[in-house]
Amino acid sequence: MSEHLSEEQIRDFVIGAEVGVPIEQLRAHLATCRECSARMQAEAQLEHALWEVRQAAAVCPGCQRLSIDGSAEQRCDHCGAVRSVRGFAIESVLTQTSHSRVYRARTADGVAVVLKELVFAQVPSLTVLEAFEREAKLLRQLDHPQIPRLISHFQEGEGVHTRLYLAQEYVAGQSLQALLDDHRFDEQEVTEIARQVLAILAYLQSLSPPVFHRDIKPANLLRQPDGKIALVDFGSARELGATQGATLVGTIGYMPPEQLVGTIDKTTDLYALGATLIHLLTRRPPWQLLTAEPQWRRVECSRRLRSFLERLVAHNPGDRFADAEATMTALSATDLFSGDVRPVSFVKAAPRWPKLKWAVLGLAAAAMVPLAWQTARMVSDAGTAVEAALPETDGLVRPPSGVIGIADQKRAPDEDSAQEGAADDDTGDEALAFDPLDVAAFEAYQAGNVAILQGRFEDSIREFKRALDIDPRFADAHRGLGIAYAKLINPKQAARHYEMYVKLRGDAVDADRVRQIVTNYREANQGRPPMVARSALSKSEILKIVVLSRDDLKKCRTEQSGRDQAQARDEIKVQWWIRSDGTTRDVSILTDEFKDTALGACVRDAISGWRFPSFEGEDIGPIRFPFVLD
Amino acid sequence: MASEARGALLRLLERPATDAFDWDAAIRCHHRRLCVSLLALGLTIDQAEDVAHQAWLRIIERQRAGLLRELRLPGLVIVQARFLALNLLRRGRRDTALPEGPGDSQPLAVDDVDPENRLISRERLDSALRVLAGCSESARAVFQLVYSDPPLGHAEVAQRLGLSVQRVRQILCEVRAKMRSAVEGSP
Known part of the structure; x- marks a missing residue:
């Protein structure tokens, strides 16, 4: 050890941290070195003072803030919660409203109690005080093991500072x-x-x-x-x-x-x-x-x-x-x-969630549409028979039925809860009344959708099942499972979940279509000819891919703007064929002024890389499309 | 002398007790704080250890004799120990006309009955509280837990706040540095 202890060693010794030298050696040094001993005592004074500060800085039972005002004021200057009153030491605030607080407290004997405090914005009338006395009297006469016993009641302060207190036996548990x-x-x-x-x-x-x-x-x-x-x-x-x-x-x-x-x-x-x-x-x-x-x-x-x-x-x-x-x-x-015991109860047939909720959630779903189209292209590469039989999903998992177009749904009228001392308002605002379980189920459902869109079908199944664990009657989660299983070429499971979807959501706009799919699957399972791949691409299907892929061409315009700026605002007509595997061939620029330009070459390369859904039969073409790149 | 008090305390703790109070746990929990409060009075480390053991001894004996109405730790043992310490310091002054510890030591004088000293102590405390109020939320949280009752180790504080132990110590040192000027009375 050096001649004297360092500041850090002395500080760490006092605060109980690792000092870095054997403690006995350190103590021996302190016993002999007056200088280090004096420094250590000074550090101890600070440490002792900090304990005093901590004691003076009580923690508010309401907001959990350190109160910087020690013993003089018994009430937190931030949230107004009392720290102790009439020998009741407040431990925490259970609930609070504008006119009352309910504390968990302890008596001087250490008995846990619930202390109800009534606070007033103006001087309480005699009627109010009488009502308080009446409540106390009523509570005092109650003697039932499932009703908390009244311990005491009292008043503190006067005028507008009046506080009325009821101390009752503390009952552990959850509402x-x-x-x-x-x-x-x-x-x-x-x-x-x-x-x-x-x-x-x-x-x-x-x-x-x-x-x-x-x-x-x-x-x-x-x-x-x-x-x-x-x-x-x-x-x-x-x-x-x-x-x-x-x-x-x-x-x-x-x-x-x-x-x-x-x-x-x-x-x-x-x-x-x-x-x-x-x-x-x-x-x-x-x-x-x-x-x-x-x-x-x-x-x-x-x-x-x-x-x-x-x-x-x-x-x-x-x-x-x-x-x-x-x-x-x-x-x-x-x-x-x-007889029968129903494990879970829900309202029948009625929409499980308020429509407005779905409208909100639908915005999120709508935001996923572009991604869905990308995925449509991706999954179409597989070109499986099962995929072809999907209920016009195009690889897109639709948002829950009835989402789009109902954003103007009327809100349920707000209804104030008239409960007294209500820290637990059941306000009737339907648009905001998200049930946490519903939200959890939706989150799982949404994760399932994202997984499907990214081609992670096993993950999507796990997420949809999680949604169903939370809410077994979540129709759209069944639909998602149907799609995921279809992608994994498991028609049996796909049919089962589509069937559940139709059963739960018989009035859905796509119910008939899904029913048809289920029939197809059933027939396939019974040895009938399986579903066939699409015979050709429709004009609208081609258009969808083209529109979604146009950004590739805009990139060309941006990249080549320096060289071909004058022409870039013009129309550029392109022709190509689509092979049955979805790839393109023979892409050519028809507009003469772009034929031998860098921009034209870029556009040609981009379209050559496009992928359309696969189909059976002859190549489709020629397709001629006029692109305006500005 | 230090080993005498310690030995007596150990023997006392080994004796079968009629009550179920876990003195071992209480001593483990509060002994460091007790010693710190004695060092702050100007005792040397050996003296502080000895006085602390004597204080524990007295408290345990009184508690087992049923002489204590309520047992509030560590407050009770700290008061007892500081009483013993002040006696020791008075004896030392009488014998040598000088304090036994470093001569320039100026404790916070919580036991001082002089109104002026009490006022100074109160002002320093208020000043420290203001400094604390000005600290960041995380600094206050670390301070609150490190100096909680019962006190928490730095590792436990780190775990509760989701910080590393190193970070907790760093924050603590920053808070101590800020508080030092307040409690030591420097501007």
Whole structure:
């Protein structure tokens, strides 16, 4: 070791990094060298000070920023989240809206709690304060294992700085709303949820006076790790019998019609439960389905479950089950799972995704068309019999049916969610309501398309299958698989997937054509003569390739512009033949002034390299085409 | 003396405990920080080690005797250790009329009851916080994790932030350089 330690060695020793010399040797040196010891102490002072800074710079539980204001202010100056209040140490912000925050916090004893904070933009009225007290009183009387227990409630600050707090037992788990993001509920799960929620509702309705939650929805139902469902957010709850004229609370879509005019009774929460179950089954917010002509009836589920749901969400309260107890009895008697269990439920026949979505996605698909044409040329080289029988794809995978030309589809009207404390808005903007699973499925589908266009058919099959794993009823993914298998000369699989496509999308514009293809494949599989290659190229097919390949000629114009600029703006007429293998022959320049020019030679060479789809029969020609290169 | 306290601590830890508290883990986690805080007071490295062991010893004995209502680490052990250290330094001054460590050492004086010193400490802290606020997002993230409670090793910080260990150290050194002027009171 040198006479003294370097700055880096001292610093690394203090911060606990690798020093580069044996630690005992370093310690021995520090014990004897006053100078190095003093430097090390100075470095330690800085390190100690940094710990103090770190302690003073608390991390905001809301925005996770280091707060530069230590103990004086208990609220983050960036997002406004509180750090600690009345002995509750805030750990994180669970949800927040403009008028409330829900924190995860701990008591001084280390017990995890949920702390609901109500904030106000103006001085809260006496009515608001009374309502808060009433909610606290109501919560205090509840004693059910699937309802979080109230721990305490209190007020902080005054006037416009008033903050009202409710501390409740923390329930670990995920809301059903959150689960919808990456989980598809089957009938069995939905029925189990119904059973558990009904048990909670039966308890609430058995109280005197009965308690109505008034805001049952997926966001307020938490699935705990043990599978138990907990009902949370009693901010809308009332402990009255049937009442009229109350303030409108609840969430549009989950509220029965009579709740809109403030009328609630024992069937109110049952209707909301029914709407919730339908949402879970269909993955669509109920306001889209519980319309005058209820679309949800097309949901693919057992008849018994459908009947049960029909009674839950009956328009007329008199047609619903009388109360939660009666509903539980009916549910038990129905014995939904003695028979068929549907693993996944979707709305039948109705377009799986809103058309506007497809319009957006269609733009992406349309952008792929030029690439598709290139591929058309590429794949046509194979010239297989199977390829010839493709449903006029020309090697192009079409965007999902109905994409092109619907960009002017009307948006669904926006509908504000009226939920209280809603950090989980189910707004009804259809154009933006992309289901993450739908998007994931589309992404896989799109990747499949790209793979097809690039001739990576095995990859495309894998991607289309991935799309189908996410959404087994994704018709266009079946169509893509049909094409991919056809390219791989697997008519059996191709037919199977085309068949599925037609089955799922019987009303598609190309359905008849695909049906014909399926028939062709079936016949081929049964030993009938296989599909024959195209007998010749049509004029439009030739035109497509020419138009798409014109850029090659423009390059000639650019390259030769220095020499032949004067002529380049003129028309240049070219003649050629197409051989049955798709290659060109005898390309000649017919316009005299270009015959012996560099530009003419370039054009001739370019066209000689073009490839058209192969066909059976005589060479096609002569083809004469007037190109204008400007 | 250092080995005496260390030996006593080891013997204590070897004794079967009635509680399930993992003292080994606690010491592994906080010992470096404890020693740093003692070095910052002006103790030599041997003194710091010795005082740290004594502090752990006392805390563990009190905890096992059921004398501690709550156990907040590392705060409790640091307070205990600094109390022992200040006693040691006072004894040293009495004996030699000079601090035992380097004479020009000026710790941040968090234990100082002199209002003026407290004010200076507070101002330095505020200044350091302002410097921190001016650091980049990644610098603050590294700082936040390296000095988290419990502290994270540089490798773990690197893993969490998706950086290389080398980069974490580089950022840390940059932050330290910026903070140095603030906490040492230079303009």
